Amino acid sequence: MAEQGVAEENVPMSSAQARQLLVDRIRSVGYAGTDAVEQAMRKVERHVFVPAVSIAEAYADDVVITKRDRDGAVSSSASMPSLMALMLDQLDIRPGMKVLEVGTGTGYNAALLATVVGDHGAVTSIDIDEKVVSGARVVLDNNGFAHVRTVAADGAIGQPDGAPYDRIIATVGAWDIPRSWYSQLADGGKLVVPLRWRGQSWSVGFDYLDGQLRSYSAVSCGFVPMIGQEDGERTEIISSDGFVQLVVDADQAITSESLVGVLDQEGVERWSKATIGGGDSFDGIWLRMSATDPGCCRLSAAPEAIQQGLCRPVIAHRDPALADATSVAYLTVRPRGSGPGGPQFELGAIGHGPSGDDLAQRLCAAISAWDLDRTAIPTVVAGPTGSHSGERGSGMRIEKTSTWLELFF
Template structure:
């Protein structure tokens, strides 16, 4: 009997209806307007060469363009993440919206939300991406969306002020143009990267700059052009790397690689392991010398590095030592207990700092939305507040309550 590919038999409308139901079930869609937009826009028309089961998969991206090394530099974001960000944006009919980073599909969703009396502009630095977005938008019947070829770092001043600015690439900083082009009661939704950790943050204005309304876990391809991040990445050995955007973090590649060959030491906090995305944000901001440790599946399978490093884990590094988070089953802490794996001459000292943070977070901040994130534009203060991360155009501060 010949196998039948369900993706070629089922009607696209059925795939789309299933996607919308699943997005509602997973609380990615929480409002009727966003649900209606996802039900209306034919996602597959923006991924014409992609099988329907992939195009309508909640959590899969659709590659659009790769660089010379085969790495994705433009993708159609996963539907789940797009829904979360549109809910964060809280777009209303008649609004003017700027999207930074074009793909076409998200702009069509926004056009559905603003309606015939609203206006949507989408900008991208890559002509291939803009041309593709234009073709897909026209093909799907969204010719009213304006496409612009430009570096998104400067926004699109001709259409300002905007009620909403939505950034669909990972941004290391918030340039003055985005704030200047935002209306007085506007909202900026941006995947902001802080020490290698990216969160989609919905920022509203306050007297000092921007303050978070909400934040959610996000992964995006990085911004290109003037706003590109200057990250440092060190390959310790095949399959193991550390990265950071902080120039003050010591990266002695040879010494850190040697540390991995020293005996592995485990330390346990006695504190609950839970809500890893919230914990990760807390650790990233509070660790005194924070980096991210990445390891391949082969390395994890060999037992050298824990599985927490597969997608990157906050690490505390010194000149010759490294410590990072792990977990183990423990019913006394509600199912899992957080701990630290450390290597090198300073293993105990690094683990001690890390354990104190794990305990403090579990005791005082183990819940969703406990952080308030602010962006303060302009020069850094002479005495920066606690938990401050310096950027080119301002500073990011994070406080927990």
């Protein structure tokens, strides 16, 4: 009997069983929160869109890489199903709507969108890579989604033929919000976009009204960057050996020229008394800093820098930091015993340079403010470059090429 039981356990799941189990898991963490999104994910077969992987891999809650560029960097992929469900929840799509998707990928997300909007809705999916579009086209046609329109086009230009759209969703990372998206979105519509600023990336849900976007949700995420879009993110080296860099935006006067070697100067440690467990997220600190401090950026350190003791970031390649023309401070931790969930760590900052102590204290102040309400998310207002927000108060303004952002609590 034991041998029979083992044999039964090793029988592979069918694609249908694996799909239902995946959706059950996604629902258990609070995503696919609407009946329409849940039923679409239960119905649409993900494995036909990623035929190069096994059924188990197709229905794992993980990214499936489908294309790399000549340097080996990922240029196209099938996103984590839970993240897709979250973004579809943000989009609030309904039957009969017209939707523009920027970033066709495998075509799976377009199929989900088409299932939700139904026969009286319309989905247009665009991608700058013609091979990606043609590959998705074949799978869509062969699986009952011939009515989804696919177009090889630059996402920054959008697709004016079919506008205005009730919803626009980008499934590629965007540093900027193209002016075309403003003009192609219906007044009262919604935009969901994985948007980058100050070295971080958030899937932001925006309402569009009277020519401006106003956020109603934001969730930390990561996406393959949009190809063809002008990218205003810069990488500035700050260590003499080149192993430590800052990722900053075009509107920030933070450069390698005045910062190289700053980490060789004696560091100053400041501690916040706020603690986290090993699995706790601290992305909210970073988001708060971007809404309150003009020096907010990202520190990225190579393994060699950590091994040599040059710096002690929480996460080597993506650590929240503050910088000015001569100094830098970054987030760090130290052990603080154990709690109900396991080891605990106190959050703090290490500053280097003439104003390193001031920057470290500002970073600790942001940690303390976050610790009072770890779920607080700033409102993000956006509009085309040259327009005015109309908001009152002292929101942090971030200037991009085609758009500006204002963040405030």
